[in-house]
Amino acid sequence: MWFKNLRVFRLAEPFTMTAEALDEALESNSFNPCGKMDMSRYGWVSPLGPDGQTLTHSANGYIAIAAKKQEKILPAGVIKEQLDEKVRAIRAEEGRPVGRKERDGMKDEIIFTLLPQAFTKSSIDFAYIDTRNDQIVVNASSATRAEDMLSALREALGSLRVVPLTPKDPAIQVMTHWVREHELATDFELGDECELNASSDERVIRCKKLDLHDDQVRQHIETGMYVNKLAIQWKEAISCIIDDQFTFKRVKFADELLERAGDRAPETLAEQFDAEFAIMTLELSAFIRAAIDAFGGESTDTLVSEATDL
Template identity: 45%
Template sequence: MWFKNLAVYRFSEPFTLAADELAKHLQQQAFRSCGAHDEFSFGWTTPLGKATETLVHTSNGFMMVCAKKEEKVVPASVINEMLQEKIEEIEALEARKLPQKERSRVKDELIFELLPRAFSFSRKTYAYIDSQNGWLVVDAASPKKAEDLLTLLRQSLGSLPVTPYATGLKPSLVMTDWLLNHTAPKDIIIEDECELRSQTEEAAIIRCKHHDLSLPEIKNHLDSGKQVIKLALSWADRLAFVLDEQLAVKRLKFLDLIQEQAAEIETYDEIEQFDADFSIMTAELANFFPRLLELFTTEGQA
């Protein structure tokens, strides 16, 4: 289990629940499949899939949880076609034009009628709690997916005192300086991808992939006032990722040093493999997060 995207939050108060206590809270909102007329269902499921029924997986003090969302899909084209037929039928029968409010009601009734026959799809969002260091980490590529999990966790616990981690310096300005003036710290390597945005009303965006970012054309864009809002980086030959202006980590890769460490651990089943990977990943990220925050302070620029 290797996270690919990181939305990182800090607890403003110590998280004191043990794993079994946390599991009891989550059980109140355990995932249940959609009923016939439910548009979606959202709740907690086991991080280990069918291998176990526990809602909280623990390793070395880290606690992993998993939220599952199932949604019914009724194609818009099907709804629109049937809706038009229904409206025409009613208008012909009653010899009047349906107002918008009634059209909306007919549409809602139609969707309710179609839901039992609709296809469904589901997705899982994983997160873990590092209570010792005060982190909550969500594997989510979008802020909405992360916020959905936080909302569910907040409902399960009654409260969730977390905030996105903040830094002393604006990340976009720091990354712009790294790229423009070659001032990245020694343990940070700038890779071959970036996204630049102008500060004008048009907010023009330049995206570069598989590109030498030291070329003059990149400098010209920065000299004209564009700022770095995404930058591909690697850290200490251990992690590679794309960092954005909100300090969200995207497309995270654990490099050879970490993968070799994982390969050396002998495991005999799915649970042992999951546990080994989870232990290595969380230990690595526990070292990475303080350094990431430090990079965006005055003291961390050396």
């Protein structure tokens, strides 16, 4: 269950609810599959997998949660084909054009007819609440998916005031300095990938599998370009891409960490999850602290002025 993407949020106030109490709160919004006429369903599932008995899992002050989204698959091409056939039939039989409002109504009827026959696709997003550091870490590649989970959590709890974890020094400024000056914070090293953007035009340069100490990269920065995304390594334990929003993507953990979880010889999926979760959360907690320190510390202005119920 190793997280691949990190979107970190600061809680406006300490999270004092126990894992057991949170489990009860989530129960009323647990996942139910799509009915015949549902386009989609969203709800909480056990982070331990299909055999899990609870909607939370806790270890060392970290509480894991998981939400499942199920959607009906209705290809736009199929809907369009049936709609075009109906429009042609009306024109042929009644000799009149079909207006936009009528087309929209016909389209709704087609969707209504196809829904019960549609296949479904499902996805599960994971997150954990760090009660020690008052953070929520969501494993989501997009802001929308993270916001969906936070919104569902707020609905279950009644209130959830959070803001994205924001450093004092803008991510673009720090990353550009690292690449230009080759001066990184302690324990951080440049990876082999970055994305450069120009402030004066729409130029974008993507560097992959490249030595970022190369003078060509610095020359681009000297012409006014800045680093928008940057591959880094931390303590040879975690590698990832940091972007301008201070989110962490394509997170990879060192083989040593993966092997350490396997050394516990888990016999079930639940035991495997527990072993991986315990190691992962401790490592990520240290990494997130190091990252925020490397970017000048945490900004408190955003927390005071923008913390809202999401």
